[in-house]
Amino acid sequence: xxxxxxxxxxxxxxxxxxxxxxxxxxxxxxxxxxxxxxxxxxxxxxxxxxxxxxxxxxxxxxxxxxxxxxxxxxxxxxxxxxxxxxxxxxxxxxxxxxxxxxxxxxxxxxxxxxxxxxxxxxxxxxxxxxxxxxxxxxxxxxxxxxxxxxxxxxxxxxxxxxxxxxxxxxxxxxxxxxxxxxxxxxxxxxxxxxxxxxxxxxxxxxxxxxxxxxxxxxxxxxxxxxxxxxxxxxxxxxxxxxxxxxxxxxxxxxxxxxxxxxxxxxxxxxxxxxxxxxxxxxxxxxxxxxxxxxxxxxxxxxxxxxxxxxxxxxxxxxxxxxxxxxxxxxxxxxxxxxxxxxxxxxxxxxxxxxxxxxxxxxxxxxxxxxxxxxxxxxxxxxxxxxxxxxxxxxxxxxxxxxxxxxxxxxxxxxxx
Numbered sequence: 001x002x003x004x005x006x007x008x009x010x011x012x013x014x015x016x017x018x019x020x021x022x023x024x025x026x027x028x029x030x031x032x033x034x035x036x037x038x039x040x041x042x043x044x045x046x047x048x049x050x051x052x053x054x055x056x057x058x059x060x061x062x063x064x065x066x067x068x069x070x071x072x073x074x075x076x077x078x079x080x081x082x083x084x085x086x087x088x089x090x091x092x093x094x095x096x097x098x099x100x101x102x103x104x105x106x107x108x109x110x111x112x113x114x115x116x117x118x119x120x121x122x123x124x125x126x127x128x129x130x131x132x133x134x135x136x137x138x139x140x141x142x143x144x145x146x147x148x149x150x151x152x153x154x155x156x157x158x159x160x161x162x163x164x165x166x167x168x169x170x171x172x173x174x175x176x177x178x179x180x181x182x183x184x185x186x187x188x189x190x191x192x193x194x195x196x197x198x199x200x201x202x203x204x205x206x207x208x209x210x211x212x213x214x215x216x217x218x219x220x221x222x223x224x225x226x227x228x229x230x231x232x233x234x235x236x237x238x239x240x241x242x243x244x245x246x247x248x249x250x251x252x253x254x255x256x257x258x259x260x261x262x263x264x265x266x267x268x269x270x271x272x273x274x275x276x277x278x279x280x281x282x283x284x285x286x287x288x289x290x291x292x293x294x295x296x297x298x299x300x301x302x303x304x305x306x307x308x309x310x311x312x313x314x315x316x317x318x319x320x321x322x323x324x325x326x327x328x329x330x331x332x333x334x335x336x337x338x339x340x341x342x343x344x345x346x347x348x349x350x351x352x353x354x355x356x357x358x359x360x361x362x363x364x365x366x367x368x369x370x371x372x373x374x375x376x377x378x379x380x381x382x383x384x385x386x387x388x389x390x391x392x393x394x395x396x397x398x399x400x401x402x403x404x405x406x407x408x409x410x411x412x413x414x415x416x
Contacts, residue, residue, distance in 0.1 A: 004193060005408045008047070012157055014055035014128060015111055019154040020184065020289065021045070021171050023161035023388070024062045024079045027368070028247075033074070038082050039371055040163065043388045045086045047160045047184035051091070052182050057109035061097075061155070061171050062161070063121040065116060073121050080116040091116055097123055098149035103113050106153050118152035120146065121173045138407050141174035151178045157411075158409030160184025162191065165392035165404040173407040179412035186388065191405075193364065193385045194396045198229050202329030204364055205230050208321070208352060211335020211369050215395040218270055220334065223398040225278045232281050234321050236313045236337030236348060240285045243299070246271030247284065252305035283324070287314030289338065296344040313348035314340025322355040332364045332392070340373045349373050357382035366393045 001010060022044040027036040035041075051058050058261065065073035080093035092115045102117050109115055120126045141147065141316045147170050151157075157175040164172055175181065183191070188233035207230040208216040217239045224230040235243055241251055244258060248270050250256075259265060275282060287300045290308035298314040299306050313321075318337075325331050333356055338347040350373075354362050357379045365374055366387030374380055387393045395402060 001412070002188060003195070004264065004410055004412060005191075006180070006184055006404070007188055008050060008158070008185065011180065011182055013051060013052075013156055015060065016056055016155040017106065017109065017153055017177060018051055018056040018156045018158055019061065019150060019179070020051065020158040021061045021161045021175070022048070022184075023163040024076070024083070025064050025163070026079065026268045027076060027372075028051045028064075028072075029119075033078070035078055035082060037372060037375065038086075039386075040374075040388050041079060041082050042086060042183065045083065047158070047186055048083065050114045050185065051158065051231045052087075052114050055111040056156075057106075057111060057116045059106055059109070060091075060114065060116045061120050062116070063126065063171075064119045065121055066091055073119055076119050083114075083116070087114075089114070094118065098146050103149065103153060106250050112366070125336075126169050126171060126195075129340055130168065136168070138168070138173045138177055138403070138410070141170045142177035144170040144174060147174040147178065151175055153165075154179055157181040158184050159404055159408060160186045161404070162187040163389040163392050165389065165402045166395045166400070168391075168403040172404050176407040176411040177414075179411070180415040181408055183408055190387060190389060190393075194393060197330065197332060197364055198397055198399070201229065203231060204323055205330040206232050206234065206328040206332070207362075208234045208325075208331065208333040208337075208356070209335055210234070210235065210239050210337045211367065212238050213367070214239050214242065214264060214267055215371070216266055216367070216391060218392050219398055221282075222274055225274070225281055225398060227277050228290070229397065230281070230332075230381060232283060232324065233278075233404055234324060236285060236317070237335055239335065240313070240337075241285050241310060242267050243271045243275065243282070244304075244394075246275055249301065250305040251310060252307060254307070254309040257307065261349050272356050283320075284318040285313045287312055288312065288318045289348065291344060294344075294396075296347070310392075311345040315347070318348045320352040321352050325352070325355045325359050328359060328361045330350070330362045330364075332366075333357060334365070334367045334370055337371050340369075340376065346376075350377055351380055353377055359399065366390070
């Protein structure tokens with residue numbers, strides 16, 4: 001047991017039906033329907049292999065698709081093929097979640113067999129709208145269709161879906177009410193690494209926050225500065241631009257209108273509050289890149305506003321951030337610092353990511369776009385820790401109570 005939660009070491013699963021919730025939600029190529037990135041599948045593979053090698057009759061549950069509800073939900077069938085290739089063993093798939101076909105497939109499993117059920121979000125009770133509108137307790141989640149149909153077939157529940165640790169949905173918090181439960185190896189590793197990052201980072205602790213999903217960045221920024229987790233925050237992307245606006249800088253109409261069009265303007269007020277309290281520990285970009293006539297050009301902060309859309313931090317900012325990172329004891333990054341996908345606008349993100357990979361400091365990275373940039377630049381093997389979580393990571397570092405952690409701890413008190 002670790003952190004008040006059972007681990008795989010606490011159970012003998014030989015011959016038992018193990019229901020295992022993983023998070024293998026992956027970006028889909030709209031042209032081919034294939035998976036563009038398999039980071040999360042690779043992340044859960046050690047848990048799946050260990051359970052199967054231990055003789056479990058293993059049933060995997062996962063979702064595919066984000067908060068757009070049905071608009072981007074697809075089958076998990078491609079994931080079974082990828083996981084099978086990674087494990088070098090068959091991973092069966094059934095296009096059912098908890099109906100007769102799924103239950104029959106579970107009943108036919110032998111020792112060491114692996115079965116992946118279809119996308120749990122094909123069930124209405126797994127939708128984000130269901131979660132946020134009804135706000136069911138874990139006890140009520142245990143009475144939902146998914147848990148009522150599958151729990152009687154299972155003997156142990158394992159949660160390895162740390163990326164969804166902030167969610168309160170039946171497949172994540174319902175089974176712990178009725179089955180002995182443990183965290184998987186990925187969950188265990190993520191929990192330990194983020195606990196170290198939040199509670200005992202080597203100093204100075206530097207956070208690099210950028211990207212376009214700025215809700216997460218600002219939720220994290222205030223808490224890590226307030227709680228002393230971060231000694232300094234380096235900003236870029238839309239995060240840096242919004243903070244410059246909050247500081248009274250006119251960045252130019254194109255970038256300002258983009259921020260307004262994405263309904264991000266309320267974060268300007270939040271930035272003013274952060275700067276009022278932590279201006280000495282919050283670093284804003286010194287210069288920026290724009291594209292003029294198809295070529296990269298740079299403007300200093302003093303030369304703003306610019307008539308072009310800001311697409312990256314500039315060379316002076318990248319050099320300053322590189323120096324700060326080189327002197328750090330811990331570096332955590334979430335969110336690219338510009339449009340890293342294009343050669344003319346990747347410089348800032350590439351330079352900072354390479355500085356993080358080169359530093360002897362403990363280096364950690366999280367978030368889907370951050371991971372995609374890391375893979376683009378070929379740096380995956382040079383970082384100490386890559387977190388598969390996005391929102392869960394943000395909320396963990398923000399010190400929030402996490403529903404799945406609470407559920408797993410509750411299972412210990414119920415089942416010993």
